Amino acid sequence: METRNKGLLLSLIGVIIISPDSLLIRLANIDDLSLIFYRSALPIITILIFLIYNYQKSFIKSFFLIGLPGVIYAILYAITHICFVYSIQNTAVANTLVLIASAPIFAALFSVFILKEIPSFFTWIVIFIALLAMIIIGIGSFTSTGLYGDIMALIVAAGMGFSMVLVRLFKNKDLVPACLLGCLIAALYTLPFGVNFNINQNQIFYLLLMCLLILPIPFMILTIAPKYTPAHEVALIFLMESVLGTAWVWFVINEVPPINTIIGGVLLLGSVSIFIYQTTKKIT
Numbered sequence: 001m002e003t004r005n006k007g008l009l010l011s012l013i014g015v016i017i018i019s020p021d022s023l024l025i026r027l028a029n030i031d032d033l034s035l036i037f038y039r040s041a042l043p044i045i046t047i048l049i050f051l052i053y054n055y056q057k058s059f060i061k062s063f064f065l066i067g068l069p070g071v072i073y074a075i076l077y078a079i080t081h082i083c084f085v086y087s088i089q090n091t092a093v094a095n096t097l098v099l100i101a102s103a104p105i106f107a108a109l110f111s112v113f114i115l116k117e118i119p120s121f122f123t124w125i126v127i128f129i130a131l132l133a134m135i136i137i138g139i140g141s142f143t144s145t146g147l148y149g150d151i152m153a154l155i156v157a158a159g160m161g162f163s164m165v166l167v168r169l170f171k172n173k174d175l176v177p178a179c180l181l182g183c184l185i186a187a188l189y190t191l192p193f194g195v196n197f198n199i200n201q202n203q204i205f206y207l208l209l210m211c212l213l214i215l216p217i218p219f220m221i222l223t224i225a226p227k228y229t230p231a232h233e234v235a236l237i238f239l240m241e242s243v244l245g246t247a248w249v250w251f252v253i254n255e256v257p258p259i260n261t262i263i264g265g266v267l268l269l270g271s272v273s274i275f276i277y278q279t280t281k282k283i284t
Contacts, residue, residue, distance in 0.1 A: 004228060005280055007225045007226070007227070007228030008225075008233070008237065010225040011234045011237040012276070013221065015241050019244035019247075019248060021245060022246070022248065024214060028206040032085050033193050033194070036081065036085050036186060036189070037187055039215060040078075040187035041183065042208070042211030043211050044180055046217070047180045047183065047219075050216075065174065065177075067173065069178075071181070073163055073167070073178040073223070074179075074181035077178070078182045080155070080159035080163070082186055083153075084096070084156050087153040095138060096149065097138065098138040099150055099156075100156050101133075101242075103156075104233075104235040105232075106161030107165060107235040114169060115169060117168075123233070123275070133264040134264060135264075136260050161231065161232075164235055165226070167223055168226040168231050171226075174223075176223050236275065242268075243269055247265075
């Protein structure tokens, strides 16, 4: 398999795995700070198992090998994870999704200035069509209030874009251990504010499913895929999560999305699918 195709395939696997995330958040029905804690602390178990299996006797050494790039990646992970929840708290969900949809633009700009990788004209068109699709989804939700939440969402988008570029810049480093450090930082951040440990059996089931499988695997994929595929392309593919996540909520709990969400979702899925097809066609 061609190197770039490998990165695209990993990105697709990651977005499919993480797609039920929004549904599980709804089903878990837990307060935001506690959600940050569980979504940060529990994935440590899965990542830890992977690292011990992968590195075996060199497991401890793997954390020292990440160097400064790994530390920066871990801090960025923690910041984006925390800011995402604060964005959801302080602005409309649609605002958050639309603004996070700018992640491929940030990734493309960082790629140009840091990696000297210039996206093709076709890639820029797809990025802006995807952004237009997310704006269509957010029609009617934008107001003059919620500025703080909007800024948090932009920080998430910029952080995601830079993180992917960082992985590509240091492609010879394994930054998966940095995922574990990022989870630890985010989890420790929540402790002074109080965490709800009084949860029922249903909440435990949804949290375990979400935090042991649905989240950590895509997180690790995000530290691998940009090694093979330009960061802006990985970010573009991961935008599909918002549409697939809406579909999960629709089919499982019968929450029918408004017509503008359906139109924007079809436009987004269509543009990204055409991009993947054209890209793999050129490679093969």
